[in-house]
Amino acid sequence: MANNNYVAIMAGGVGSRFWPASTENRPKQFLDILGVGKSLIRLTYERFLKIVPNENILIVTNKVYKAQVAEHLPELPLENILCEPSRNNTAPCVAYTAMRLRAMNENAVFVTAPSDHVILKEDAFLEKIQTAFEVAGKNDVLLTLGITPTRPDTGYGYIRYEAAEGEVKKVRQFTEKPDLETAKSFLASGDYLWNAGIFVWSAKSILASFGKNAPEIVEILEAGKDAYNTPDEQAFVDEAYPRTPSISVDYAIMEKAQNVHTIPSDIGWSDLGTWGSLYAFRDKDETSNVADGKIVIQDTTNSLIRGNKDKLTIVRGLDDYIIVDEDNALLIYPKSAEQEIKKLVKQLKDQ
């Protein structure tokens, strides 16, 4: 019996928020940001390998990262790395993936998941994905995993769902990054979930929804119907893909489609969006520091210290700091001011 279940891992992001560890040449997904000896993309890939065979995993990335993907996932067939020639946000990316999978297997059902998030409760996560595969294989629905919120975070999108029996709930509404009061009311109401950008659908259903809600994307990419999954695919994509509109799948599809459902999931998820979120996520030492590398710490607390490899780092007398020492830059910054890092780096680049 053919295995109709596939995974598409999205790995084209530039991860500008983890500067200076992440750079455009080496975005976050390729970093061992957790200090476990494996990059985030490797951890994501190994997680999905437990429920789908190697040949059913696709990586969708920008052309410039193809070699890095191959280096981090050497056992993945090279043809499973889909290369975007331009950055056009997630909607064209999902449509392209769906067309490639339809060409491989017209009954394909697939997960679309980020390559740079972390999931602590792996068993719970994989169970939810299995459920989603089954539901999406049998029904014309678009599924998004909804994360049980643990705090009134104002940096995430929220999903409001309809109370109902069973694991799968109909989505009523998406709300992007609410203010704090709104986020608190969402949390109190109990019928909101975080939108983690982890989707499950059949190729048929998502392409039908694209046809209805974003026909301009389908029109451009459908022209290469006969090229997908053949040696001609890359040449077609190189020519056509940059002409698609740059738009997110949330905006193009999810907020418009009527058949969107969610599966509430308590899976220990973090998008690791900032140094502060990484600090919050990691285990601390007895003085509440997270230190990676050859570090000597004196009289220092609540800090995230990421030393340069093979280099001795000595830190004394700091509280609540981020210290990141990379070959291209050294950052010594209060954790409480980290939202200014991205702005500052942009200013410096623009100079």
Place this chain on the structure above:
Amino acid sequence: MANNNYVAIMAGGVGSRFWPASTENRPKQFLDILGVGKSLIRLTYERFLKIVPNENILIVTNKVYKAQVAEHLPELPLENILCEPSRNNTAPCVAYTAMRLRAMNENAVFVTAPSDHVILKEDAFLEKIQTAFEVAGKNDVLLTLGITPTRPDTGYGYIRYEAAEGEVKKVRQFTEKPDLETAKSFLASGDYLWNAGIFVWSAKSILASFGKNAPEIVEILEAGKDAYNTPDEQAFVDEAYPRTPSISVDYAIMEKAQNVHTIPSDIGWSDLGTWGSLYAFRDKDETSNVADGKIVIQDTTNSLIRGNKDKLTIVRGLDDYIIVDEDNALLIYPKSAEQEIKKLVKQLKDQ
């Protein structure tokens, strides 16, 4: 007329107090510690070139630093680099230098000076040295430059001199590193100077004093009398020098000899002994920071920031810090605790 005036620049020190910028492989004298584009040894050499010809300058260093000396002073004849095979402190070093110079010119008068100090008032300094050359060329005296003290520093040695007419004063007593009360009384009395380790004497006078006060050193090094200033010199020194006692010229000669004189000198001198002394010495920016490199400073004051070359350094929210980023180590340390750095580095090495 032969030029009898010579300079011997001492460049064998390991400068462990400027860690991590200075290391045993690259001690302080080879660093551009002032951020002017030239190493301290280069600055010292160029200073003396204004009053003695190139061929009359010797560098006395450890064998392992010979190549670095030649690299920093490419116009210096290679035979002017005297190489100690072992670290035996300054007395054997001065005796060896004097014997080499005597072999070159029996009327040699020479300065012995550290390679890693800084002198702001160069004209005043060179005038004092000229005076010292004249006095030491005509009299059997041992001269040491005495620095007019500007603060009750407890890290320096003090010279007490006898009030007298003229520029040259007889030395009554040397006192090593006094406590603060004593240092204050020295400063108030007006007849104390700092001992900077800058000496002037004739080869004849200093060797006569060695014969009287440190005969064991003369006995060992005098055996090579016929080898000095010949191709056999290094082989002799390699064999004999390590057998000399390790002792400072201050202790072996200056504290015992009866013909020690000093020339009070106001020359803007600093031995640059610590990061703090470098900070004190350097010009500050409008927020009282000293920053070398490509540095972005926010809300940071009274700090010394030495960035790694070609690397961006971003520092925010610190006061009174030393930040030194070298390839082998990164130091982030309160300036007020800098005396602990040396101890800490020693502990780490001993592990």
